[in-house]
Amino acid sequence: MSTLAVDRDEAPLIRLAGLRVSFGGPADAVCDVSFALQPGRALAIVGESGSGKSVTARTLVGLTGGRARVGVDRYEYRGRDVSALHDREWRRLRGKEIGFVTQDALVSLDQLRPVGKEVGEGPRLHGEAGSRAQLRARVVSLLRDVGVPEPELKARQLPHELSGGQRQRALIAAALALDPALLIADEPTTALDVTIQAQVLELLEATRERGKALIIISHDLAVVSRMADDVLVMRYGEVVERGPADAVFGDPQHAYTRKLLDAVPSAHSRGARLSPSSAPRLATASSDDRTHVAERVGGFDGPLLRATGLFKSFRGPDRVSRTVVQDVSFELGVGETLGIVGESGSGKSTTARLVLALERPDAGTVELAGKPWSQLAERERRSRRQDVSVIYQDPLSSFDPRWPIERIVRDSVDKSHIGDGRARVGELLDLVGLERSLRHRRPLELSGGQRQRVAIARAIAVDPAVLVCDEPVSALDVSIQAQVLDLLADLRDELGVSLLFISHDLGVVHHLSDRVLVMKDGIVVEQGLADDVFLRPQHPYTQHLVAAVPRLEVEAPRVAA
Amino acid sequence: MARRLGGAVFVLWATATFTFVVQLFMPGDRATMIINTQAGNLQSPSAEQLAALNARYGFDDSYLAQYVRYIGDLAQGDLGISYNQHQPVTEIIAAQIGPTIVLTLSALVLAWLISLVVTVLATGRDNAWSRAATGFQIVTAALPPYWIGTIFLVVLSVQLGIFPVEGSNTLVGTILPAFTLAIPLSGFLGQITQDEFARVLDQPFVTSSRTRGIGDLGVRLKHVLRHAVLPAVTLSGWALGALFSGAVLIEVVFSRQGIGGVLVQATNGRDIPLVTGVMLASAAMYIVANLLVDIAYRFIDPRLKSA
Numbered sequence: 123m124s125t126l127a128v129d130r131d132e133a134p135l136i137r138l139a140g141l142r143v144s145f146g147g148p149a150d151a152v153c154d155v156s157f158a159l160q161p162g163r164a165l166a167i168v169g170e171s172g173s174g175k176s177v178t179a180r181t182l183v184g185l186t187g188g189r190a191r192v193g194v195d196r197y198e199y200r201g202r203d204v205s206a207l208h209d210r211e212w213r214r215l216r217g218k219e220i221g222f223v224t225q226d227a228l229v230s231l232d233q234l235r236p237v238g239k240e241v242g243e244g245p246r247l248h249g250e251a252g253s254r255a256q257l258r259a260r261v262v263s264l265l266r267d268v269g270v271p272e273p274e275l276k277a278r279q280l281p282h283e284l285s286g287g288q289r290q291r292a293l294i295a296a297a298l299a300l301d302p303a304l305l306i307a308d309e310p311t312t313a314l315d316v317t318i319q320a321q322v323l324e325l326l327e328a329t330r331e332r333g334k335a336l337i338i339i340s341h342d343l344a345v346v347s348r349m350a351d352d353v354l355v356m357r358y359g360e361v362v363e364r365g366p367a368d369a370v371f372g373d374p375q376h377a378y379t380r381k382l383l384d385a386v387p388s389a390h391s392r393g394a395r396l397s398p399s400s401a402p403r404l405a406t407a408s409s410d411d412r413t414h415v416a417e418r419v420g421g422f423d424g425p426l427l428r429a430t431g432l433f434k435s436f437r438g439p440d441r442v443s444r445t446v447v448q449d450v451s452f453e454l455g456v457g458e459t460l461g462i463v464g465e466s467g468s469g470k471s472t473t474a475r476l477v478l479a480l481e482r483p484d485a486g487t488v489e490l491a492g493k494p495w496s497q498l499a500e501r502e503r504r505s506r507r508q509d510v511s512v513i514y515q516d517p518l519s520s521f522d523p524r525w526p527i528e529r530i531v532r533d534s535v536d537k538s539h540i541g542d543g544r545a546r547v548g549e550l551l552d553l554v555g556l557e558r559s560l561r562h563r564r565p566l567e568l569s570g571g572q573r574q575r576v577a578i579a580r581a582i583a584v585d586p587a588v589l590v591c592d593e594p595v596s597a598l599d600v601s602i603q604a605q606v607l608d609l610l611a612d613l614r615d616e617l618g619v620s621l622l623f624i625s626h627d628l629g630v631v632h633h634l635s636d637r638v639l640v641m642k643d644g645i646v647v648e649q650g651l652a653d654d655v656f657l658r659p660q661h662p663y664t665q666h667l668v669a670a671v672p673r674l675e676v677e678a679p680r681v682a683a
Numbered sequence: 684m685a686r687r688l689g690g691a692v693f694v695l696w697a698t699a700t701f702t703f704v705v706q707l708f709m710p711g712d713r714a715t716m717i718i719n720t721q722a723g724n725l726q727s728p729s730a731e732q733l734a735a736l737n738a739r740y741g742f743d744d745s746y747l748a749q750y751v752r753y754i755g756d757l758a759q760g761d762l763g764i765s766y767n768q769h770q771p772v773t774e775i776i777a778a779q780i781g782p783t784i785v786l787t788l789s790a791l792v793l794a795w796l797i798s799l800v801v802t803v804l805a806t807g808r809d810n811a812w813s814r815a816a817t818g819f820q821i822v823t824a825a826l827p828p829y830w831i832g833t834i835f836l837v838v839l840s841v842q843l844g845i846f847p848v849e850g851s852n853t854l855v856g857t858i859l860p861a862f863t864l865a866i867p868l869s870g871f872l873g874q875i876t877q878d879e880f881a882r883v884l885d886q887p888f889v890t891s892s893r894t895r896g897i898g899d900l901g902v903r904l905k906h907v908l909r910h911a912v913l914p915a916v917t918l919s920g921w922a923l924g925a926l927f928s929g930a931v932l933i934e935v936v937f938s939r940q941g942i943g944g945v946l947v948q949a950t951n952g953r954d955i956p957l958v959t960g961v962m963l964a965s966a967a968m969y970i971v972a973n974l975l976v977d978i979a980y981r982f983i984d985p986r987l988k989s990a
Contacts (some may be wrong), residue, residue, distance in 0.1 A: 180890075183894055185890065185893055185894065188809075189809075209898070209899070210898075213896045213897070213898060214896065215896075216893070216894055216895060216896040217894065217895035217896035218896060221894075222891075222894035222895075224887055224890050224891040224894060225887060226887045229886065229887045229888060230887040230888050230890075230891040231888055231891070232888045232892070232906050232910075233888070233910075233986065234909050234910060234983070234984055234985060234986070235906075240891075240892075243892060243895050243897065244895040244896065247895060247896045247897055247901075248896060280985060280986055282986060293891065296891075296895065297894070297895075299895075
């Protein structure tokens with residue numbers, strides 16, 4: 123069994139050979155994974171969902187879970203065979219020798235216990251707590267070390283009183299509490315804003331510099347490329363490529379690795395397709411049932427959508443009113459894509475709701491094709507509602523789970539009065555690249571990418587002039603994200619629909635948008651052409667955002683589109 | 684808190700008003716009825732007898748005047764005089780409510796203990812024990828208390844002689860009735876708690892705690908349990924009210940002292956003030972139970988304090 127090239131001077135901290143995990147399905151969840159890792163080095167395991175990367179990580183601490191069958195040729199920790207430990211022996215290793223930062227930081231702390239209790243849990247379990255005062259002091263210093271502000275206060279607070287980044291830090295502090303020699307971090311930056319993500323990566327980097335070994339599990343190649351010495355690329359439970367990070371990212375050997383690298387949207391991918399374009403461009407919809415957007419707009423040649431001086435505030439549970447959208451103005455032309463970027467709480471989703479007329483602005487107006495939109499009474503607006511359509515991050519929650527796909531799309535088709543219902547559903551499924559045979563499936567029987575295609579089919583069924591996309595690809599794997607982004611670009615080009623594209627991911631926005639709006643705390647801090655904003659940012663906040671984005675350290679040669 | 688107290692007063696007022704209105708619509712003349720039940724047979728009372736009674740109970744006054752007097756008395760803790768027992772209703776209830784409360788609370792505690800032990804030991808473990816425990820909870824949730832009570836009496840008291848047949852308010856005498864009430868409730872609470880427990884066992888924070896080296900029992904007791912009891916705690920206010928009603932029945936089955944006996948007598952004797960009193964006591968019990976649940980909930984889920 124070949125392991126990664128290692129520095130022969132130093133014995134590996136952990137050595138794994140021939141790991142296999144099965145959950146009883148036809149295929150193994152993990153198949154023949156091997157690696158060795160020395161102190162002070164970082165190993166990245168990358169892959170998409172279902173690749174077996176998280177299962178591998180959990181198996182390293184004996185927590186594969188329920189009915190898993192685990193087999194391994196060799197598993198050594200500090201030269202000691204740990205392949206057949208009992209749970210009691212594992213517990214001595216967990217936390218003490220191997221720290222583990224679990225996935226989903228936002229829900230990985232016990233919501234009913236103060237944060238300090240979770241951080242101090244390791245020392246207490248391993249009999250190193252000392253007196254109450256000693257433990258409290260230790261918890262506070264741990265929180266301070268990972269950069270949690272006001273550690274004394276935060277230790278006493280409940281997880282929901284901390285921000286997402288603070289929770290992620292506290293979770294890392296809990297994993298580092300007993301100064302373990304190995305830290306395993308499973309998707310440590312997913313769901314974090316880009317500036318927070320950069321800080322957490324710095325924290326992990328610092329841990330490694332203190333001589334700890336680090337295993338980082340991620341779907342995000344850019345995050346990994348920055349930290350890792352060695353990389354394992356996994357797919358369907360198998361390692362498809364391995365080697366030093368420079369080599370894997372700079373000169374990928376396996377087709378899958380290349381596909382992953384190509385799928386990452388960025389400035390460089392603008393105008394190019396992200397997914398292997400074996401599929402033909404969109405089948406054009408039959409012309410008889412299409413009124414072209416420009417025609418419908420009726421010779422109006424101004425911007426399709428015009429927002430002027432929008433304000434919106436909400437009253438919180440403490441009865442303090444907060445302005446979440448302040449003086450936001452923009453225009454969206456026919457067939458144009460306007461990207462809105464910003465971190466959580468920046469007001470981008472509220473802006474989308476104002477455009478959709480789901481909220482009424484406190485001040486300012488939204489006009490559609492030169493006619494009033496936001497000021498209309500709902501009764502007058504309803505007949506025009508199909509001009510503005512929407513897709514969300516989580517299509518599943520916007521479907522009735524008991525309805526088959528056919529009925530979900532049909533529901534929207536019937537409201538549009540375009541074409542014959544049944545035929546039109548088939549046509550729409552073709553248009554979004556879904557097999558017609560899927561029409562009888564239910565949402566839960568589809569993959570994440572397929573569900574988002576259904577959502578898009580439903581959204582365009584009413585032949586909208588504007589399609590609002592609120593984080594439409596944030597929950598998707600990078601290769602699926604690439605396909606959905608390609609689909610949206612095709613729809614825009616073929617149907618002439620305008621996109622209002624909201625995302626926290628600067629790369630995605632840069633890839634797709636013509637013009638960009640950068641929002642912070644409800645204010646548009648910068649807007650302009652995508653290249654101007656991202657390549658020559660003027661506002662300090664935009665500069666800060668752009669600098670925080672992790673980039674592939676090695677630029678992969680891009681396959682021509 | 685002030686809003687809650689206001690709500691409690693409102694519920695009591697509504698109950699009192701409801702019972703007042705109901706008794707107005709009861710068939711038959713009230714004075715005649717009182718004389719009949721006191722005499723124990725049907726008779727045609729003379730006009731003087733009726734006039735005396737009507738004057739004494741104020742039945743001649745307008746309904747509004749009667750209502751105002753009734754609510755006024757109630758506010759001062761005066762529930763009137765029992766028609767049959769000629770004692771103040773408050774005194775009768777005060778004398779009998781103690782055993783009922785003891786029975787109700789013991790049953791609630793027992794039900795919780797049974798359901799928690801079964802839940803913590805059995806949930807999420809793929810073995811025969813776990814399946815047996817789930818089956819046990821479904822069966823017990825379906826058993827009617829009066830049936831359990833009868834079986835207990837026949838088997839444990841009459842045939843085996845372990846427990847007294849006649850009800851007594853001693854600790855031993857409370858065991859059977861308390862279990863009788865607790866068993867179906869434990870099945871019910873257990874089913875809810877077990878579902879939630881299984882769900883919480885799979886939560887990321889539980890895995891997270893395991894990676895710090897906590898053992899399985901430790902994670903169940905320290906992390907999962909607290910989350911898992913919340914839905915059943917919410918229902919405990921309702922459960923306590925239901926137990927109180929159940930206790931009234933079980934007291935009769937076990938010929939035990941308590942509100943049950945009072946209610947049976949009062950209903951048979953059409954003793955309106957006493958029935959009203961028992962109803963108000965039940966309502967008060969229900970209100971107190973829900974206040975206790977609120978307090979317990981805040982204790983278990985500290986997120987509510989800061990909200």
